[in-house]
Amino acid sequence: MLTESFRQLWRMRINRNHLVVYVLTFGVFSILNTEMGVIGILPLISDHFQVSISAAGLIVSLFALAVAISGPILPPLFSGINRKKMMLFVLGIFIVGNIVSAITSDFAVLLIARVVPAFFHPIYCSMAFTVAAASVNRDDVSKAVAKVFIGVSAGMVLGVPVTSMIASAASLAYAMLFFAVVNTFAFIVTLLFVPSMPVANKPSYGIQLRVLRRSAVWLSISAVIFMNGAVFGVYSYLAEYLEIVTHLTWNTISLMLFLYGAANMVGNMIAGRLLTHHALSTIKRYPFVLGGVYILMLILGQFSVPMVCMIVIWGVLGGIGGNITQYWIVASAPDAPEFANGIFLTSANLGTTIGASVCGLFITGMGAPYVLLGGILFVVLSVAAIYPKILIEGRTEVAHDDR
Structure with missing residues (x-):
């Protein structure tokens, strides 16, 4: 009887851990969707804000530059904070940034609303890889990380055509709001299904x-x-x-x-x-x-x-x-x-x-x-x-x- 109860609890733990991996995959998708989705609407951004196409391209290149700068700095700095809280914090910043991007009429404000969340991008993705690896047994680590990478690929593949379709059918503002909606859904499922993850021993x-x-x-x-x-x-x-x-x-x-x-x-x-x-x-x-x-x-x-x-x-x-x-x-x-x-x-x-x-x-x-x-x-x-x-x-x- 006790053995069967233990097996049921163990299966529940495994299922919960796999659910966490899927939530992380969607969270990474929501971040990459924000990063890559604008590529298909750069001409619309250029027309809407009356800037050159090369200037519009700054919202992509400066985003990537911010990620490259913050990658080795911010993840270790925040590695001692409860990982769930940090992931929710980062998703919240992306939600606010995308809402500001949707309502602003000033190109400089758009750039700021894009670049500020980009600095926090490595925190979420780094923690997503780490948590995915820690959520499964040793033999399944590579498979768990590979599932999170599907979120990266999906963000690159689906972000561009879906955003372009929304912008063409509705408006540029609705395309930007699409990013915020995806981030919000990721925030909700993280809040509901990811357990609290305090860090016991943070290396300096x-x-x-x-x-x-x-x-x-x-x-x-x-x-x-x-x-x-x-x-x-x-x-x-x-x-x-x-x-x-x-x-x-x-x-x-x-x-x-x-x-x-x-x-x-x-x-x-x-x-x-x-x-x-x-x-x-x-x-x-x-x-x-x-x-x-x-x-x-x-x-x-x-x-x-x-x-x-x-x-x-x-x-x-x-x-x-x-x-x-x-x-x-x-x-x-x-x-x-x-x-x-x-x-x-x-x-x-x-x-x-x-x-x-x-x-x-x-x-x-x-x-x-x-x-x-x-x-x-x-x-x-x-x-x-x-x-x-x-x-x-x-x-x-x-x-x-x-x-």
Whole structure:
């Protein structure tokens, strides 16, 4: 009798923990939806506020810059506060910022309403990864984190078309309010279903900073920058590549972008299993598979049917790569998870920015087809960062090795 009661309680605990992971996934989606959703409405913002399109683009670039700056600073500073309270606090800031964005007629106020929440973005996402990992047993950590990454992919995939549709059907203000509504729903489900999570033993900020003394951490940071540069440097110009090289119409290009995003979410689900059972071999082989896809795209980019297949494969690899980069940094600093996740967010944003800049130079100097050479360059650089770390730490340092 007591044994059966214990089993029921244990099943309830597991179900509750999995529910927490799903709530965190939606919360991350609500944050990324705010960050990425405006990309599709930049021309409307330019017209509405009477500013140039490059000025309107500041609400995206300054957001990313704020995330990159705050990533290694704010998560460890707030790591000692009850995690539920901090996540609710961050969601509250995003709600207020999006409401202000919807009602303001001043572009400077819009920029402030966007940038201020961006500084708190790494706090929520860092805690989401940490809490997801802590909510499940050791063997399911990678799967739990992969589920949270689905929220990242969904924010990127669904945010842009849904926001554009709302802005076209209603108005720019309603599109901004859509962000606030999603944030509000995330706030409510967090309040209702996430238990209080006080932090028992918070390491000091100085102790957390000490992980930067490890060469493995810096190699991991380099690998994240280069791997993100390899994926997002090329992805930033995918629409232009498909138009100029593959000669697709804009409607078909939109479908291809959505297809990439959907494949990205599939990649997140696959990554959880791979990193649970075959972490080291997955990490070692990943850059070579990605580089092979880029070589095929460079050769067959003018043919539409092969490109559809390769975009699906590339999208899956993009989802797997996001999980690998987060895993790689946290595995180097398991004693400071919030700080490690903050560094991951900063490194990922830097990789995206640097990758887009370098790949843009390849397009300017050689033409659109050769954007893939920029991606291949970053793949080579990522190998130069990954393998020395493996040699330094050895196979035993990887938490979930092949079994």
